[in-house]
Amino acid sequence: MSLKIKLRLFYLLLIPFTIWLGLSTRLPSWKNIPLMNPYAGDVLYATLIVFGLRLLALRPARWKISTASFVFCVLIELQQLYRADWIIRLRHTPPFGLILGFDFSWTDICCYALGVLIGHSISALGEKGLQ
Numbered sequence: 001m002s003l004k005i006k007l008r009l010f011y012l013l014l015i016p017f018t019i020w021l022g023l024s025t026r027l028p029s030w031k032n033i034p035l036m037n038p039y040a041g042d043v044l045y046a047t048l049i050v051f052g053l054r055l056l057a058l059r060p061a062r063w064k065i066s067t068a069s070f071v072f073c074v075l076i077e078l079q080q081l082y083r084a085d086w087i088i089r090l091r092h093t094p095p096f097g098l099i100l101g102f103d104f105s106w107t108d109i110c111c112y113a114l115g116v117l118i119g120h121s122i123s124a125l126g127e128k129g130l131q
Helices: 002-025 037-054 063-077 085-090 094-100 104-131
Strands: none
Touching: 002 037, 002 104, 037 063, 037 104, 063 094, 063 104, 085 094
């Protein structure tokens, strides 16, 4: 099997696992875990973006993918400052609430930085192990 196919399979496995883990942070059982409840979802959101962009683009250097992922996450956070009625209604629908978020927060940007770092590290280790 070619390296390209192995890498794509690697990310195809990581993406649903990360989604599952991120959605599980919304379960009531996470409410009692300090730091996990308010921040884990945002960290995993950024990690997922790294994996998704890497799946789509294997050729660019990992640092470029990580930078693009962080910029994407920050732009999503910044759009939360836009408060038109139509987008507020859209944010309150199940898929868009998870994707777009609700309220701007500086701590989310810190979580995105950590999530990108985690995604970058997993990518580096996984790709090294597959070669």
